[in-house]
Amino acid sequence: MADLEQFRAETRSWLEANCPPEMRKPAEDENDVYWGGRNATFKNDAQKAWFEACRDKGYTVPAWPKAYGGAGLSPAEAKVLREEMARINARPPLSSFGIWMLGPALLHFGTEGQKQRFLNEIARGEIRWCQGYSEPGSGSDLVSMQTFGEDKGDHWIVNGQKIWTSYADEADWIFCLVRTDKDNKYQGITFMLFDMAGDGVSTKPIKLISGNSPFCETFMDDVKVPKSYGEDIPAYVGEINRGWDVAKYLLGHEREMISATGGGDRASSLGAVTSRQGELDPVLRAEMALFDVDALAFTAMSEKFLDEVKVGKGHPAQPNMLKYAGTELNKRRHELLMAAGGSRTLEWESDETEHGKPARSWLRTKANSIEGGTSEVMLNVVAKRILELPGA
Amino acid sequence: MPLYYDDDQAMLADSASDFIREEGSIAKQLRHWRDRDCKDGFGHGLWEQFGEMGFTGILLPEDDGGLGMGQVEANIVLEEIGANLTPSPFLSSSVLAATALKHGSDDTRGRWLPDLVAGKNVYAVAIDEGAKHRPEKIACKAEKSGNGFKLTGKKDFVVYGASAEMIVVAARTSGSESDADGITLFAVPQDASGMSHDSVRLVDSSMASHITFDAVELDGDAVIGEVDGGREILNAMLRAGRVGAAAEGVGVARGAMDMTVDYLKQRKQFGKLIGEFQALQHRAAHLYSEVEIARAVTIKAAQLIDAGSEQAELMTSVAKAKVAKAAGLAVKEGVQMHGGIGMTDEYDIGLYMKRDRALQEFLGDMYYHAGRVAELSGY
Numbered sequence: 001m002a003d004l005e006q007f008r009a010e011t012r013s014w015l016e017a018n019c020p021p022e023m024r025k026p027a028e029d030e031n032d033v034y035w036g037g038r039n040a041t042f043k044n045d046a047q048k049a050w051f052e053a054c055r056d057k058g059y060t061v062p063a064w065p066k067a068y069g070g071a072g073l074s075p076a077e078a079k080v081l082r083e084e085m086a087r088i089n090a091r092p093p094l095s096s097f098g099i100w101m102l103g104p105a106l107l108h109f110g111t112e113g114q115k116q117r118f119l120n121e122i123a124r125g126e127i128r129w130c131q132g133y134s135e136p137g138s139g140s141d142l143v144s145m146q147t148f149g150e151d152k153g154d155h156w157i158v159n160g161q162k163i164w165t166s167y168a169d170e171a172d173w174i175f176c177l178v179r180t181d182k183d184n185k186y187q188g189i190t191f192m193l194f195d196m197a198g199d200g201v202s203t204k205p206i207k208l209i210s211g212n213s214p215f216c217e218t219f220m221d222d223v224k225v226p227k228s229y230g231e232d233i234p235a236y237v238g239e240i241n242r243g244w245d246v247a248k249y250l251l252g253h254e255r256e257m258i259s260a261t262g263g264g265d266r267a268s269s270l271g272a273v274t275s276r277q278g279e280l281d282p283v284l285r286a287e288m289a290l291f292d293v294d295a296l297a298f299t300a301m302s303e304k305f306l307d308e309v310k311v312g313k314g315h316p317a318q319p320n321m322l323k324y325a326g327t328e329l330n331k332r333r334h335e336l337l338m339a340a341g342g343s344r345t346l347e348w349e350s351d352e353t354e355h356g357k358p359a360r361s362w363l364r365t366k367a368n369s370i371e372g373g374t375s376e377v378m379l380n381v382v383a384k385r386i387l388e389l390p391g392a
Numbered sequence: 393m394p395l396y397y398d399d400d401q402a403m404l405a406d407s408a409s410d411f412i413r414e415e416g417s418i419a420k421q422l423r424h425w426r427d428r429d430c431k432d433g434f435g436h437g438l439w440e441q442f443g444e445m446g447f448t449g450i451l452l453p454e455d456d457g458g459l460g461m462g463q464v465e466a467n468i469v470l471e472e473i474g475a476n477l478t479p480s481p482f483l484s485s486s487v488l489a490a491t492a493l494k495h496g497s498d499d500t501r502g503r504w505l506p507d508l509v510a511g512k513n514v515y516a517v518a519i520d521e522g523a524k525h526r527p528e529k530i531a532c533k534a535e536k537s538g539n540g541f542k543l544t545g546k547k548d549f550v551v552y553g554a555s556a557e558m559i560v561v562a563a564r565t566s567g568s569e570s571d572a573d574g575i576t577l578f579a580v581p582q583d584a585s586g587m588s589h590d591s592v593r594l595v596d597s598s599m600a601s602h603i604t605f606d607a608v609e610l611d612g613d614a615v616i617g618e619v620d621g622g623r624e625i626l627n628a629m630l631r632a633g634r635v636g637a638a639a640e641g642v643g644v645a646r647g648a649m650d651m652t653v654d655y656l657k658q659r660k661q662f663g664k665l666i667g668e669f670q671a672l673q674h675r676a677a678h679l680y681s682e683v684e685i686a687r688a689v690t691i692k693a694a695q696l697i698d699a700g701s702e703q704a705e706l707m708t709s710v711a712k713a714k715v716a717k718a719a720g721l722a723v724k725e726g727v728q729m730h731g732g733i734g735m736t737d738e739y740d741i742g743l744y745m746k747r748d749r750a751l752q753e754f755l756g757d758m759y760y761h762a763g764r765v766a767e768l769s770g771y
Contacts, residue, residue, distance in 0.1 A: 118657050191429035275771035289766040293758075296707065296765070297689035297714040304395035304688040319580055321681045382680055383673035 007077055012086045018053040019090045022046035026089055027359065032310055033095040036129025038172050051125065056148030061099055061123045064107070068115050069123025075310040075383070097166065097377035098129040099195035102175050104253045105191075105237055105246050113232025118193070130196075132218060133247065140377050142177075143185055143244065147255035148180040149192065153154075156180070158200075158223040163264030164371065168203040168216035171196060178225075182243050184282040190236050191243030194225045211348070211356070229332035239253065250359040254372040270333060274340035284339055291329075291336055319387035329370035340342065393697055395688065396663045397468075404465055408447075415441060416478030418740055425479060426597040433481035433599035433665040442482065443511020451490050451632070456501055458490075459508040462698035463632060464702045466569050467639035473531065474643020475650075477747050479598055481514040481552045485639060488633040489515035492560045492577055493615045494560075500579060504558055516556035517629065518547035518603055525549075525756040527562070527630060529570050532576060532605065534563040538765045541565070541615075543578065543586075543608040551754070553601030554591035557582050561605075565619055566766075575622040578614045585609065596746040627705075631697055634755045635708045638690045641751050645683045645719035648726040648744040652676070655730055672729060679718075679725050686711070686718035706768045709761040716758035723748045 023046055027033045034051050054060050057071060060371025103122055108112055122129040138145040149158025158178055173198050181188030200223035204214035228234050238246045271288035280288060305322055308314035319347040337358060338345045345358035369375040370377040383389045394542030397405060421435055442448050450466050452458025466487055473480050485508060493504055507513035519527050532545030543563055557578045567574030584729055586608040589601040617625050622738060653676055693711040695705040723745040727734040735740045
């Protein structure tokens with residue numbers, strides 16, 4: 001305990017010295033955060049300084065081992081760092097699907113060679129990854145996916161189309177579910193890794209109701225994917241034809257990540273924030289209060305979940321519940337923000353709203369309960385795996 | 393502090409669960425006493441057993457014969473009481489009254505605590521004045537009289553008041569109705585002259601009193617803590633009692649949900665188990681989510697109280713309100729999903745609905761506590 005308090009003191013003074021003031025307010029949208037990659041640029045000097053300080057300290061991925069670019073923090077230390085960063089509203093220095101998703105999959109399933117190469121690239125923000133899961137005909141029923149990799153001995157020839165690939169147009173590499181056995185539904189999928197700069201890969205942004213295009217369609221036309229990138233660096237995670245295991249493991253992580261946006265790191269009261277902008281109608285105030293009850297309670301649930309994960313307690317299907325509750329909560333949050341903000345929040349392009357941020361964010365949240373597994377699928381999983389209801 | 397039980401707490405949870413499921417079951421306690429029209433509304437035998445287990449003094453220091461444990465541990469017992477719908481003076485006596493008596497003088501503690509710890513005595517608390525919980529306003533008056541006080545006024549919703557050997561009464565010794573200060577707590581013995589009970593049975597078969605104090609003479613040593621200094625003790629009682637009621641509510645929700653999910657796996661219609669229908673699966677899964685969240689925030693609030701955190705006040709109200717939502721949903725979905733049989737007195741699910749209704753009101757309902765969350769958050 002004494003060690004932990006010392007770590008807290010050290011962390012506090014390190015943050016004091018290294019986190020620029022501009023980085024000490026919450027990111028308002030995904031573009032306020034540095035995502036890394038071959039073509040990345042920094043929004044400003046503060047963002048660059050903060051990223052580089054964290055990268056050099058291993059704090060882009062604090063809980064990963066030092067050998068893979070992390071800081072090797074224990075779960076308790078990582079929690080202290082999270083708390084101290086939250087205390088000063090420090091932004092994450094680097095966001096990426098590499099950190100949230102591929103990283104955890106490699107830590108669990110990867111070879112030593114894959115970890116050495118890919119994890120370090122992710123931690124240092126050098127390669128930006130995207131995820132190729134959904135297909136036009138395979139949304140909630142993901143396992144029906146058809147993108148096919150034809151075995152050519154030392155390589156595959158991949159053909160097919162992915163959809164809802166987040167930021168595929170800005171990504172360098174893709175981790176992609178590819179069918180390698182047409183006769184075996186669950187055990188015929190391989191979790192491949194390949195460079196999107198190669199021939200045959202093209203992306204097309206999808207314009208959403210928010211007017212933004214965070215998602216793409218990704219097309220693969222005769223893409224040659226070698227089976228290995230060098231000694232102990234296979235081009236697939238886990239085993240050939242066993243990619244569904246990796247995908248399921250990763251979906252767990254994705255659901256945790258999405259659920260965290262619901263309230264986990266936002267302990268501040270929505271009613272307090274909105275009432276400072278103007279008096280709330282009495283019934284809206286009441287709605288705010290009931291929302292704050294749910295949001296604060298959810299914060300405790302997230303904390304409990306994370307504490308339990310560290311010691312292997314809790315039901316393995318619990319992230320599905322968190323994803324469901326967290327995303328539904330976030331949608332409610334934005335409905336209330338629109339109501340409290342009134343006609344100002346309707347503005348689509350004005351400077352005052354920073355190019356329609358309230359409206360665009362409100363619309364964006366509608367995807368929360370669709371992406372990474374719909375609320376309905378989450379409820380199916382809870383019913384089947386936790387409540388053990390029949391035939392679900 | 394991690395948000396799960398440590399080894400000692402897990403052990404306590406196991407033994408409390410086994411003991412209360414066995415001895416405090418619906419058949420042995422709630423239905424048993426209700427069907428005999430018992431005027432106490434609970435069993436003294438079980439209360440003595442609580443004493444033997446040490447539960448009666450769970451929050452009291454070891455020097456007072458207690459277990460020296462905290463709110464988290466008291467809540468562990470309460471969750472099991474809730475899950476089994478066990479009628480028990482535990483919340484009133486061992487959480488609310490005990491929290492007050494902890495602040496008493498050596499004489500006060502010596503007079504009242506040994507019989508509580510032994511499971512011999514039952515104590516009640518008299519806070520509410522009116523049909524809704526409004527502890528910010530206290531009109532019940534205690535005027536100086538000789539070396540003591542003369543107590544005048546009315547109190548409502550005094551749970552198990554008629555069975556209590558002593559009642560902790562919050563009264564005004566100075567100022568006017570809405571003042572925060574000027575409150576004093578009194579330990580009023582059962583035989584105090586001028587105190588009359590109108591004891592009524594509630595929807596959940598528990599008993600509660602409307603009490604009238606007609607110039608009740610009290611000795612100076614009836615005062616718990618300082619004269620005019622009762623508000624802080626009262627607030628501590630309310631925190632402990634509210635989060636305790638939340639824990640009991642989590643138990644009620646859990647009990648109702650478990651019963652209902654079991655029923656979905658047994659009942660057949662249209663040639664199928666009704667649990668196969670997605671319309672019911674989604675509602676059950678949503679309910680599970682709400683109950684888990686309510687349970688998490690209740691543990692959180694109890695930990696904050698034990699840590700003496702300034703966040704405890706806010707999170708206690710969050711917990712009470714969230715549990716009200718979740719438990720309310722659990723019992724309503726429970727009755728609906730049971731269909732016709734859920735409406736029968738013979739089946740237990742309706743008893744959960746009744747107990748939940750009483751717990752909702754006790755020490756402030758969802759609306760009261762959501763309003764408090766807003767006020768404490770500054771809006």
